[in-house]
Amino acid sequence: MSTAIIANLEKLLGGARDGALLRYALGNEWLKAGNPGQAAACLHAALERDASYTAAWKLLGKALAERGDIAAALAAYSEGIRVAEAKGDVQAAKEMALFAKRLRRVAGESAS
Helix, strand or coil, rough: CCCHHHHHHHHCCCCCCCCHHHHHHHHHHHHHHCHHHHHHHHHHHHHCCCCCCHHHHHHHHHHHHHCCCHHHHHHHHHHHHHHHHHHHHHHHHHHHHHHHHHHHHCCCCCCC
């Protein structure tokens, strides 16, 4: 199912609808399809278009963690928390803080 959705979303790249939301949706589908590396690339592209897109920061952290890049995932969560707090998006900041804490625990680092 995801491959058909991915194909349809990729047809929209470079067109009038290409933007942060499209890149986010494509990243989400790549993550569902089990390709966190491709998902991360799409989410980076979403954030290049809108660096204040807190949902993209959150999903980027997840994709990077699933790819095994714990340091990059923690950095994405950290930046996402900063962006969310600046926007007043308290819920997103709390969620990313919790995800980062869990990731640190799993990685064996001390939670700060």
